[in-house]
Amino acid sequence: MKIKTDFSRAALLVIDMENGFTDSRSPFCIRGAAETVPVISDLASAFRNGGLPVFMIRRVYRNDGSDVEKTRLDSWLRGGKPCSYAAERYMNADFAEGLEPADGDYIIDKPRWSAFFGTELDIMLRRLGTDTVVICGTTTPNCIRTTCYDANSLDYDTVIVSDGTSSETPEIQSANIADMERIGAEILSSDEIREALGCIM
Amino acid sequence: MKIKTDFSRAALLVIDMENGFTDSRSPFCIRGAAETVPVISDLASAFRNGGLPVFMIRRVYRNDGSDVEKTRLDSWLRGGKPCSYAAERYMNADFAEGLEPADGDYIIDKPRWSAFFGTELDIMLRRLGTDTVVICGTTTPNCIRTTCYDANSLDYDTVIVSDGTSSETPEIQSANIADMERIGAEILSSDEIREALGCIM
Numbered sequence: 001m002k003i004k005t006d007f008s009r010a011a012l013l014v015i016d017m018e019n020g021f022t023d024s025r026s027p028f029c030i031r032g033a034a035e036t037v038p039v040i041s042d043l044a045s046a047f048r049n050g051g052l053p054v055f056m057i058r059r060v061y062r063n064d065g066s067d068v069e070k071t072r073l074d075s076w077l078r079g080g081k082p083c084s085y086a087a088e089r090y091m092n093a094d095f096a097e098g099l100e101p102a103d104g105d106y107i108i109d110k111p112r113w114s115a116f117f118g119t120e121l122d123i124m125l126r127r128l129g130t131d132t133v134v135i136c137g138t139t140t141p142n143c144i145r146t147t148c149y150d151a152n153s154l155d156y157d158t159v160i161v162s163d164g165t166s167s168e169t170p171e172i173q174s175a176n177i178a179d180m181e182r183i184g185a186e187i188l189s190s191d192e193i194r195e196a197l198g199c200i201m
Numbered sequence: 202m203k204i205k206t207d208f209s210r211a212a213l214l215v216i217d218m219e220n221g222f223t224d225s226r227s228p229f230c231i232r233g234a235a236e237t238v239p240v241i242s243d244l245a246s247a248f249r250n251g252g253l254p255v256f257m258i259r260r261v262y263r264n265d266g267s268d269v270e271k272t273r274l275d276s277w278l279r280g281g282k283p284c285s286y287a288a289e290r291y292m293n294a295d296f297a298e299g300l301e302p303a304d305g306d307y308i309i310d311k312p313r314w315s316a317f318f319g320t321e322l323d324i325m326l327r328r329l330g331t332d333t334v335v336i337c338g339t340t341t342p343n344c345i346r347t348t349c350y351d352a353n354s355l356d357y358d359t360v361i362v363s364d365g366t367s368s369e370t371p372e373i374q375s376a377n378i379a380d381m382e383r384i385g386a387e388i389l390s391s392d393e394i395r396e397a398l399g400c401i402m
Contacts, residue, residue: 066307067328118323120268127271128267
């Protein structure tokens, strides 16, 4: 397959790979998210080795719930406040084991679904000269997809990592991937991306 | 003087009252900012006692400078990276002594001048039902004023604390206060605000 994306000014966006979304004991756990940890870890290493920026992006809810999405507030309260620091260790906002940020990574805390909404992500990418974002993490229909559409709106070339994203069901995953491909995102496996990165270094 | 603002759904925004801007040893120190600490501290207590939210808002620069305003980057590097955690203790991003956040305060880290730019401030105020923002901190022509204009654009009634804001010179202070008053911000002293808060409690 011919890859159309130029990765020479790309950045990796790792979204919501934190205990509250990856640990099966959390009520906000996304099925399949934990399985993507090694894939994402390898991809992040490839970006770091190539001198390309890695953004570790996560939801961190305030303990009083004042920044939890309105439609999610009830389940958040009933479920023990996942993704906050008031939550049990296995469902708190720390990054999942195996995905701890490395020196030089940028950490962004986001208050809503898209990594661009109410954050400094866009101005940081602009400063770094990034023109392409490679998006992985969870969950595909929500935070991955909203970030993809915002990236497209902001003129970034956008790549979605097919095996580095996750959804509650295969049907949700494939339907969302297809929609993103139709608006112009390139859908690539982590192997394809790592191979392309190897070519430019 | 007749006060026009209704404070029953107000929030206090304390902006940039951190060591890097208040300590005279920091190259980013704003003249007069340290003198406003007791004024702001008393005002914050009045809001807390009245059950009204206090937002402690600050600039925290990443140690690599990737989120420092472009026009300030050179002086930031030459000056020892004030308002970052790579800076000396007396010019770091911790809140100034006497203005440590209290339990229940909201801390917002902002990446640029206005407290609304690239932050979760607006969605949090909306959730809390806030319709009025009372702005204090430093420095009047930059972070106070940009926050005031954004608050006005977002339909918040806006109050500027005349003795709880600071500028490099009295002329800069008065010229900026006059401009903000002309677009409809109410300019009040901290005594006037505390008196008004006392009336509604």
